[in-house]
Amino acid sequence: MSRRSAVSQHRARRPRVVIATRLYTPEAxxxxxxxxxxxxxxxEQGADVKVxxxxxxxxxxxxARAGTPSRWPVLRDAQGQVRGYLSYLSFDVPLALRLILVRDMDALVIEPPPTTxxxxAVAAALRRLPFTFYAADVWSDATDSVEGVPGPVxxxxxxxxTTVWKRAARVLTISPGVHRRVTELIGEHGQVMIGNGIDTDTFTPDGPGADEEADGSPPYFVYAGTVSEWQGADVFVDAFEQVRRTHPGTRLLFFSEGSGRDALEEMVRERGLEGVEFRSKVPPAEMARTLRGAxxxxxxxxxxxxxxFALPTKIYAATxxxxxxxxxxxxxxNERIDANHLxxxxxxxxxxxxxxxxxxxxxxxxPxxxxxxxxxxxHASLAGCAAKGAAEVLASLPQDGRGHG
Structure with a gap:
């Protein structure tokens, strides 16, 4: 084979992207x-993806329905979450070796936490290839909101x-508020706002559960997702206590995990409040079924x-x-819900x-x-947001389409 043919064949190879994330489907x-x-x-845009x-x-x-997952055991808390310093380290330490050993990597995508x-970032620098950071949240702001965290931490x-953001070829942000906050902290360093959304093929108005409320069963509200200090879901328990006085058959369903769940359950027990149910996380299709009847x-x-600045995904799951x-x-x-009558x-x-x-x-x-x-x-299709993100990841590759990994 001639040198020209060899180069042409190399350039025709599909780019190989690695995604490093502590959370991946089928985890909900x-x-x-x-x-x-x-x-x-x-x-869909022509890459091979290893997760x-x-x-x-x-x-x-x-x-998983996409990518080729490579899975590793990790330390989880009592609720099955990868949360807390020890859990993060149990993922991050092996990840360092896994990133060194993975073959033929042209680009890397990294999810929070910042330690990951x-x-x-270090692995990408050693292998001389670009990496993209998916900034769904500003973790340092979240840390500031938690009581008891030492100042040095x-x-x-x-x-x-902020150092990881500055080193990234791209920083993908999920909302105008997150984008603005990232820019406040580091200036302009390749961040791109791609938006956030929900799987509109799974979360649909049609399907099982759509008539549950209409068939005579008690009406219910659904809180689906994490409960922690910054979500403050306890306000719904306080409000629901009032609602039950005028609408006694109403129910409040929590499909939740997180640092605040135990406190919520204790609050409900102490008040003897009826109609509040705490359930485990369920697969997306089952969650969609419950939301249809809510x-x-x-x-x-x-x-x-x-x-x-946050725009919780649970908004889009419902709508x-x-x-x-x-x-x-x-x-x-508040602004998005009011402006769009959601x-x-x-x-x-x-x-x-x-x-x-x-x-x-x-x-x-x-509505x-x-x-x-x-x-x-x-406005909130996850597939549309992902397509923008994928285009940015591939655009970060060198002009020949390949890194040096």
Whole structure:
């Protein structure tokens, strides 16, 4: 074979992208869904994708629908989450070796936490290839909002996170608020706002569960996702206690995990509050079924903790199913819900939230389900956001299309 033919064949090879993430499908989480969507979009745009991730929690079955996962055991907490310093280290330390040993890597995509970003950044530098950081959150801001974190730890998290962003060929941000915050912290360093969304093929208005509320079963609200300090889901327990006085058959369902779940359960027990049910996380198709029959999906952000820019994915999960949202907080989520008639938003106050929940139960100001669905397809499709992200990852490659890995 001539040298020219060999070079031509090399350039014709599909680029090989590695995604390093502690969360991946079939594990049910917003991060896992984002990364699987990105893997699928990369494959559709001509790349081969390998995913360095963890073994799913015990009892979680199924296979990823995109990418070729390479799984490693990881330390999980009592709720099955990869959360906390020891859990992160149990993923990050082996990841360093895994990234060195992986063959034929042209580009790397890294998910938070910042420690994973640091490991990935070093590996990318050693292999002289570009890496992309997927900034779904600003972790150092979240650390600042948690009581009891020592000052040196807060400063270290900020330093690691911003250093990784500056070294990245691309920083993918999921909302205008996150994008603005990243820019405030590091200036312009290749960040691109690709948006965020939901799998609109799974979360749909049609399918099992759509008639559950109409068939005479008690009406219910759904909170699906993490409960922690910055989400502040306890406001819904306070509001629901008021709602039960006027609508005694109503239920409140939590499909949740996180640092605040135990405290929520204790609050409900102490008050003897009936109608509140705590359930484990379920697969997306089952979550969609539950949302279809709900009066509204619930979303909240605790004000004053620096997270007013966040747009929780649980909003889009509900609207994709044609179900409106009751949101408590202030900032970007309130603005998006009000501007696009996606449901009811209020201040982070139990009385105001209770008023929104009653309005939803009584159908006052309810948005049209077809409008909710169409808006989500046009503005919050995960596939569309992933396609933008994949294009940015591939655009970061050298002009010959390959790195040096």
């Amino acid at each position: 989480s917003a991060a896992a869904f984002r990364l699987e969507a990105l893997a699928r979009a990369l494959e 360095l991730t963890t073994r799913p929690p015990r009892g979680v079955g199924g296979e 970003g640091a490991v990935g 807060r400063r270290a998290v900020r330093l690691v996170e 009066v509204a999906g619930l979303s909240s952000i605790t004000p004053g903790q620096g997270y007013e 994709a199913c044609g179900t409106p949202v009751v949101h408590a907080g202030e900032g970007a989520a 449901g009811w938003s209020s201040t982070y106050d139990a009385d105001a939230v209770a008023a929104s929940m009653r309005a939803a139960l009584e159908g006052r100001g309810s 049209d389900p077809a409008h909710l669905r169409q808006w989500t397809i046009e």
